[in-house]
Amino acid sequence: MKSSYLYDITTQLVAAETVSHQASAPALELLGSHLQDFGFEVGLQRWAGGQKANLVAIAGPPEPGGLVLSGHVDVVPFEGQPGWSREPLALGIEDRRLYGRGTTDMKGFLGQCLDAVRRLDPASLERPLVLLFTSDEEIGCLGGDRLAAELPSLLGETPAPRLAWIGEPTSWQVFHAHKGIAGFEVEARGDGGHSSRPEEGVNAIGVAARALVALGELQEALRSEGASAAMQALFPDAPYATMNFGTIEGGTASNTIAEACRFTVSYRPMPDDDPLGVYERAKAALASLEARDFGAPHRAGSLEVKAPFVAPGALAERHTPLEEALFAELAQDRSGGAPYCTDAGHLARTGMSCLICGPGDLDRAHQPDESVDRAAFEAGPDHILGVVRRLLGGRPR
Helix, strand or coil: CCCCCHHHHHHHHHHHHCCCCCCCCCHHHHHHHHHHHCCCCCEEEECCCCCCCEEEEECCCCCCEEEEEEEEECCCHHHHHHHCCCCCCCCCCEEEEEECCCCCCCHHHHHHHHHHCCCHHHHHCCCCCEEEEEEEEEHHHHHHHHHHHHHHHHHHHCCCCHHHHHHHHCCCEEEEECCEEEEEEEEEEEECECCCCCCCCEEEEHHHHHHHHHHHHHHHHHHCCCCCCHHHHHHCCCEEEEEEEEEEEEEECCEEEEEEEEEEEEECCCCCCCCHHHHHHHHHHCCCCCCCCEEEEEECCCEEEECEEEECCEECCCCHHHHHHHHHCCCCCEEECCCCCCCCHHHHHHCEEEEECCCCCCCCCCCCCCEEHHHHHHHHHHHHHHHHHHHHHHHEC
């Protein structure tokens, strides 16, 4: 076991209940207290009555040329998720892997950051090191949006760093781009009644079915549309905006004509696309649709497309000092694109060039028995220290 502290702090993080609908402030207060002990100046950006928070921690002189280490503390739900064979909120070790919700996405990286900076003398830094830990990333990068909007004031006298390292799960590969994510809800309305007389009502579920078919045709069209050679190289598995139908709810009983049906749609636009482009096409497709029920084709219901949420994609410049440092530290020479979304899209609004690289494995993220490779986990603090020293100087504590 390489570092007892690394395991101790990650155990505490995994045990913290930070599913996005729950309070995140206690976990960030825990991290903040440790960082203060390590010589960082710590502040919390709070909302939701103080129950939600982002953390900003700063060490080093208030000079240009600093570095950001960033990650999110919230995790996806595990209650009711089939396939768990162990306690999700307890860090477990088995077969050279660490198990528990958040080990790969991405509390493992946060633990590595703390283990790295506790071994660093902050007074020896030549440029600032800034830790930005966010909440509500898993529900649309909402914390990152809040953070970016107020970052200059949160940093005080420290100039906003131009380089940011976000430790999302990449199996230690380096990504300089990622897709965005956007989503919206569609509500179908009908007229209720007894199911034995369908021609006297309008079944909202039937109306929603027609809407789903229309959006499915848009999904097919997106798959067939070409992308630039650069985007095909970054996203070879899906060089187009992918779409997903996430949830659906409607009706009250099998013998009653459903008066309402709602479903959610999300999509992941390419980083060089208008993030609202697919939404506008979806609205146009549903506006031209006859919102009729199969059981009462002479009667029409209605469709309402709700306002979207959007988390933008990211496309960072190449050959930055951070990219060179990561390549040197990890013995790599290639960078690609991540199919998921991160806080990078919002941090880029502040002028940051963000790279994505972390110890977790994407195929284990959001899964039952989520886990991270133990060797990759234990190597993380040394990798972080190596990059920090290349860019900011600094010596061991």
